[in-house]
Amino acid sequence: SKLINKTSAEVITKLIQIGVMATINQEIDFDVAELIALEFGYEVEKEVSNDDNEDSLLEVEVDDPNDLQPRPPIVTVMGHVDHGKTSLLDAIRQTNVTAKEAGGITQHIGASEVHINGKKIVFLDTPGHEAFTSMRARGAQVTDISIIVVAADDGIMPQTIEAINHSKAANVPIIVAINKIDKPNINVDRVKQELADQGLLVEDWGGDVISVPVSALKGQNIDTLLEMVLLVAEMEELKANPNRKAVGTVIEAQLDKGRGPVATVLVQNGTLKVGDSIVAGIGHGKVRAMINHLGKRIKEATPSTPVEILGLSDVPQSGDQFVVVENDKLARSIADKRKEKLREEQMKATQKVSLDELFKQMEKGELKELNIVVKGDVQGSVQAVKQSLEKLTNDEVAVKVIHAGVGAITESDIMLASASNAIIIGFNVRPVTSAQSLAEKEKVDVRTYRIIYKAIEDIQAAMKGMLDPEY
């Protein structure tokens, strides 16, 4: 806020508007900061510094290009709801089931491997750009290629556009699977036109985006789709060095009653071995056992292999980085520092922000402020309530409407009010259920009215309570 010459309240309001429930002493990551700066018309550049954190204990191993070998691609399936992401993942796994496996139960570990033409492709099992981007927000880029599924009978929809934009933002190449081609009366050309409108020109229209018409339901053309994944992977020249200590990312993790913390990790570089000392997020330990996507115990996992690992002290979060270190002692001390940092962050998050931190006016002198969030059913009444309330400002108390909008009172309104010690006035609207319970938890005063002057009366009374007593 200092650099762009805005008050912290303005920055916090913007943050909450984009859905980040920030308080004043909370750290925000680079991507969020960049978004906010853009909102205010500033461009930002990232400055990279390597000191002052726990990872300075880690040596960064740089690979000699001669040591690099090709590695399999990691693929995420994205697209609009009901366009067939889950069905496509199922169909892909089906094409790969050998007769022997078919009867058995394959264990779910969060990612699956598929073999085609003697080559391997790894699919992350949680489809959707939300999972993809939440990992990215934690600094982990796992996906090499994204398959965007578009149902031929529905065309490009809002979440398709989000998926395209999220992939583009991450610089991840896109393959489009035009799905449900078994349906009657579909128009593949219309989908291609809509893709072109989004800046994705398919190959047969002279562009460079590969699109494959498929039917996940009938298992049609799935082989071609997989071959195209291999083709793109080849062009990307994906490489890693299998002969070094492993690093990678936690895909998912949980506490298992019998087995303790269990994490599915994706080895991104190096080879992970049973017995390695490892740090994963706040967890550390020796890798006691590794289980592959078929539920089989393995001793070693090479680059681009997803494996479930046992032996961690604590449960890491998905998106956390894992790294193999020299010995257990180092692993523990890195994990301890991370835990310490996490505790500090949690402490900060529970401290309520006071008005004086948020508003310059409070620093200046005696001025008292009453902050209000106004929500109403129509724009006209919202504006009327806002103006009438602000007119109540007198020499001693300033009435400030920090946010005014149309619609029900939501969780983000509550968080905004909580962060700025504001009360909420709803005019012909009510809080949604989740907002109601959040308001109770955050101790935010939510008042709803049907008549404007009733609201004014109440606020006037409240202001009297705030006035210094006169004798």
Ligand code: GDP
């Ligand atoms: P998701 O929400 O993107 O994961 O979509 P689903 O995989 O759950 O599929 C949504 C619906 O579309 C289900 O009823 C599927 O059976 C159906 N569906 C998926 N793929 C096809 C397909 O290729 N052809 C037809 N006709 N239906 C499909």
